[in-house]
Structure formats: C-alpha cells, structure tokens
Amino acid sequence: MMSVHPRVVHKRRATITALPLYYSGHLLKKLTREKDFKQYYAELRGATLFLYTDDTQDTYIEKLDLEQLKSMELESPYQRKASTIFILTLHTEEVQLKMDNPDTGEEWRGYILTVVRKEIPSKLELLPGQMLRLQEVLAEERKRNIPAPHQTPPPLPPLPPRPSFLLSTSFSSSSSSKDMPECFFSVTRLEAEQMLEANPEYGGIILRPSTLANNYALTLRQPTSSGPVVKNYRLTTTNSGFVIELDNPVTVSSLSDAVKYFIEKTEYRLYPYMESQPYDTCIEVSPPPKCVSITSPTTKTIPKAHVAPMQQSQPKEALLSTPAKPGEGEYVVPNDHKPDDPNLKLVQLDGELQRILKLRRENIYTANSDEKVTS
Structure with a gap:
C-alpha cells in the first residue's frame, strides 16, 4: 500500500479538527487506573490534544479536552536523563503523559499550560527560540478566542412556563x-x-x-x-x-x-436551562353521535299553498237548477270530494234550500188543485 504524503495527512487533519496546530510529537499515555502506557502520535491543536496511532493516520482515535484541565503536575523531579511523566487532572478523570526525552516533556508542559491558562508559565527551562514560539502561540490562541466584532449575540429564545417542581423548601432565608x-x-x-x-x-x-x-x-x-x-x-x-x-x-x-x-x-452564548413543555401537533376528529348527522345541510323545501280555483260566475238559473231527484226514502249524500271552499259551501246550501222551497211550493200547488177538482 502506497503511503500518503505527510503534507496531505496534515491537510486532512486540519480539515477534520478545524483548529490551528501548535505542537506535535510522540508520547505515551495511560489513565491512572490502567497498568501500562500506550504510545501515540499527538497534536496540540487549540486547547485540545488529539491522539493518533502513528504520524500517518489522518483521523484521530482519541482526544483530550484541555479546557477542563485543573492541574498538571510532574510525577518526579526534572532529570536530564530520565523519562518525564505528567499527571493531568481533568474534570472527570486523571491522565498520565510520559515523554522519554525530558527536554521534549518540558516543551509539552510549556505549550499545554500556555493554551489552557492563556499565559506563559513563569518557570520554564526552554531556549530563547522556543520561548519566542510560545509567545506566538499565546497571541494566536488569545486572538482565536476573541469573537468577531461584527457578530451580534443571538436573541434568547422565549422561556416556556416554569415547571411546578422547580421550587425547593431548602432555600436560604435571604431569598424568597x-x-x-x-x-x-x-x-x-x-x-x-x-x-x-x-x-x-x-x-x-x-x-x-x-x-x-x-x-x-x-x-x-x-x-x-x-x-x-x-x-x-x-x-x-x-x-x-x-x-x-x-x-x-x-x-x-x-x-x-x-x-x-x-x-x-459569556457574550450571550449561554442562556438559562429551562425544560420545554410538550405541545400537541395533530388534531383528531372524534366520531359523531349516532343521532347527529354531519352531512351538509339540504335546502328546506317549503310546501306550496293549495289555493282553490276561482269559481266562474254562473247565471242564477244555473245555480238554482234542479238536481236529479233522489229516490224516495233515500238520503242526500253530499259529495265529499269537493274542495273545502266556504263560498262554494254557501252556494251549495243556498241551492239546496231553493230546491226544497220549490218542492214545497209544488206540493202546495198540487194539493190545492186536488181540492178544487174534488169540490
């Protein structure tokens, strides 16, 4: 397999980490609870230590966030011909770094403390050229941590309603x-x-x-x-x-x-922690009751009024015409299918009355004629 050019590897690492390279070299590392050291190729980029299996690997396998560094102590006094071991106390763990060359270990200590504390340690056994490089690293790291002047702090999002379980009975008396x-x-x-x-x-x-x-x-x-x-x-x-x-x-x-x-x-990059309240995002339609119809309303049809036809005026003789004479001993049954017009009923009653009167007059005349013939 053809090896990758170091310049290509360096470019890939810079792309992945997106941090400036300050110092690099081989070292050994282990956690306090581990027994043996493991060898790595390390790069100090910004305030982060990236660890690689060797100097040809472009992707780191582990990193140490040195912003969480609480202390960096030398395990044993500095000696020219002895390996140097530093104990780094981080926020969650302790890490030991070992350098076979004590001069290299002193350089590592100078760079790590400079990028973490943003100042050069007062006691360093380094050459003038190495101290000058530390000053350049310090200026670059300070500049990197200063926000751009044109950047405005993002607006804080509106806080949700305060949960009821936030208050505790163990408050001090000075704060209500x-x-x-x-x-x-x-x-x-x-x-x-x-x-x-x-x-x-x-x-x-x-x-x-x-x-x-x-x-x-x-x-x-x-x-x-x-x-x-x-x-x-x-x-x-x-x-x-x-x-x-x-x-x-x-x-x-x-x-x-x-x-x-x-x-x-923190230049408004942080805001108070508040738990968000859940909100519903779907509207569900419940089934309608059986007695209620949800179909679109239909136009109500108003029934038309039944108007009796206009009665044409007829001659009085036609109104008084004698209907067919019913059989003797029979009843006159009115026609139930005629319209219920009050005017028409009056006319019918008047016609029947006229017919009855006519019959009575005829009976009277007939009776008188019989009496005259008899006399």
Whole structure:
C-alpha cells in the first residue's frame, strides 16, 4: 500500500479538527487506573490534544479536552536523563503523559499550560527560540478566542412556563421563592451536568444548591471549537447579597443578577436551562353521535299553498237548477270530494234550500188543485 504524503495527512487533519496546530510529537499515555502506557502520535491543536496511532493516520482515535484541565503536575523531579511523566487532572478523570526525552516533556508542559491558562508559565527551562514560539502561540490562541466584532449575540429564545417542581423548601432565608431564577433545580452537581449534556437545546446554565448550607452553585456547559466544556462556580451568601467566587470575586445583590452576570460574561452564548413543555401537533376528529348527522345541510323545501280555483260566475238559473231527484226514502249524500271552499259551501246550501222551497211550493200547488177538482 502506497503511503500518503505527510503534507496531505496534515491537510486532512486540519480539515477534520478545524483548529490551528501548535505542537506535535510522540508520547505515551495511560489513565491512572490502567497498568501500562500506550504510545501515540499527538497534536496540540487549540486547547485540545488529539491522539493518533502513528504520524500517518489522518483521523484521530482519541482526544483530550484541555479546557477542563485543573492541574498538571510532574510525577518526579526534572532529570536530564530520565523519562518525564505528567499527571493531568481533568474534570472527570486523571491522565498520565510520559515523554522519554525530558527536554521534549518540558516543551509539552510549556505549550499545554500556555493554551489552557492563556499565559506563559513563569518557570520554564526552554531556549530563547522556543520561548519566542510560545509567545506566538499565546497571541494566536488569545486572538482565536476573541469573537468577531461584527457578530451580534443571538436573541434568547422565549422561556416556556416554569415547571411546578422547580421550587425547593431548602432555600436560604435571604431569598424568597419569588426571587428564585427560573433555571434553579434542586439537583446535585452530577445531576446538573447530566441534564445539560442530555438536553443542550434547553440551555447551558443551571442554578442549584451548594453542598454548603445556605449557599448555591452554578453549573455551566459552554460549547467551544474543541467540544463542550462543563464548569461549576460557587455562590456564597452574604448579608448584602451573594459573592461569585472567581479569581476576582464579584458581588451581586440577587441570584437573578448572578445568572445575568454569567450570561453577559459569556457574550450571550449561554442562556438559562429551562425544560420545554410538550405541545400537541395533530388534531383528531372524534366520531359523531349516532343521532347527529354531519352531512351538509339540504335546502328546506317549503310546501306550496293549495289555493282553490276561482269559481266562474254562473247565471242564477244555473245555480238554482234542479238536481236529479233522489229516490224516495233515500238520503242526500253530499259529495265529499269537493274542495273545502266556504263560498262554494254557501252556494251549495243556498241551492239546496231553493230546491226544497220549490218542492214545497209544488206540493202546495198540487194539493190545492186536488181540492178544487174534488169540490
């Protein structure tokens, strides 16, 4: 297999890490609980130490976030002809780095402490040229950590309603529940760090109780170019407010001001941790009751009024015409199929009355004629 040119490997590493290269070389590394050292090719890019199996590999197999470095101690006194072993105490573990050449180990120590503390250590046994290179690295690292002036802090997203379980009964007497910031959670340091790591979209600042009575602590998870960094700060309660225990202590009047101080100092890249509330995204239609129809309404048809036809005027003789004479002993049954017109009924009654009167007159005349003939 044809080997890759070192320049190509270096370019690929720079693309993958996206960090400037400050120092590189071979070293041995192991965790404190491990028995044997393993050899690696290491590159210090920014404040991150990338480890490779050899100098021809373009993808790192492990990295150490040195922003979490608490201390870097020499295991044994410096000796010209002995291997150098450094104990690096990180946030979650202890790592040992071993350099066979003590001069190389001193260079590694100088570069690591310079990029982490952003200053050159006061006691270094290096040559003037090596110190000049350290000054260049320090200037470049400081410049890399300064945000561009045209960049404006992103607007903070609106906070969701405060969950009911945030308040705790173990508050100090100097702070009432109404003054407690909404990012307060009654959790331990480990629980706060796990919350920030599991849900970074909820925010990066958690206020929590301290292990000391009536004191508080702030847990921050801050994204960097080399990966997220988790830090913890203590807030001490005083008669006038709270003191943020930094290298230069800061006094604030309330816990809300303490949270605001960290938001401003991180250039609004962090905001308080708040758990979001779930919202429904689908509307379900329940089946309608059986007695209710959901079909579109139909136009109601209004029945037309039944109007009786107009009766044409007829001659009075036609109205008074004698109907067929019913048989003797029979009843006159009116026609039930005629329209129920009141005017028509009056006309019919009048016609029947006229017929009855006519019959009576005829009977009277007939009776009189019989009497005359008889006489």
